[in-house]
Amino acid sequence: MNVATEPIEHIASEGITLVQIIRASMTPTQTQFVTPDESNHQVGFVVYPKGGAIARHIHRPISRHITGTSEVLVVRKGRCEIDIYDDNRALIATRELHTGDVVIMPRGGHGFRMLEDTILLEVKQGPYTGQDEKACF
Numbered sequence: 420m421n422v423a424t425e426p427i428e429h430i431a432s433e434g435i436t437l438v439q440i441i442r443a444s445m446t447p448t449q450t451q452f453v454t455p456d457e458s459n460h461q462v463g464f465v466v467y468p469k470g471g472a473i474a475r476h477i478h479r480p481i482s483r484h485i486t487g488t489s490e491v492l493v494v495r496k497g498r499c500e501i502d503i504y505d506d507n508r509a510l511i512a513t514r515e516l517h518t519g520d521v522v523i524m525p526r527g528g529h530g531f532r533m534l535e536d537t538i539l540l541e542v543k544q545g546p547y548t549g550q551d552e553k554a555c556f
Contacts (some may be wrong), residue, residue, distance in 0.1 A: 427453060432505040437527035438512075443494075443519025454523060459544065462523050469511045469549065469551050488552060489525040490543040494518050497537030504528035508556050 430438040439453055445464075452463030456539035467473070494516050503512045505527050515534070516522060531539075 427526070428514070430526070434507075434509050435506070435526055436516075437505060438503050438529070439523040440442055440514060440516070441521040443525070452526075452536075458525055459485050459487070460491055460520070460523060460525065460542075462491055486527070488543055489523070490541060491524070492520075492522045492542075493540040494520045494537040495540050497539050498534040499539075500532045500534060501547050502530045502532075504530075534547060542545070 426442050428440045428442075429436055430440070436491075441462075441554050447464045447466055450464060450466050454459060454460060454462045465473075496518055498506060498518070501513070501514050501516055501522060502510055505511050508528055511527070
């Protein structure tokens with residue numbers, strides 16, 4: 420297990436990003452996206468001053484073709500460890516996560532061990548088709 424010293428940690432294997440961890444301590448002063456434009460999930464901070472506004476809008480229906488299922492987790496409460504695996508199911512890293520940390524998982528595999536009572540908020544592509552989407556190892 421490593422202790423984070425940077426507000427954003429990128430964990431990769433053979434040049435492929437498996438996980439990005441955004442620590443709760445990250446407090447950007449301007450709008451900043453963490454994920455690249457081509458990522459299946461677009462994750463970032465949108466920063467506005469007091470009195471700022473976002474204009475009313477809708478999102479136009481755009482067809483997208485997505486392969487795989489990327490996930491984003493927010494640790495709402497508690498503490499846990501994440502094991503990070505590459506696409507070949509080899510363990511690459513283990514990290515401890517704390518309340519307020521965000522984990523972006525575009526590739527590879529993962530597993531979690533709860534070190535305390537923990538609540539995770541999960542965001543992923545849908546629709547969910549059932550457990551056959553997962554290959555446990």
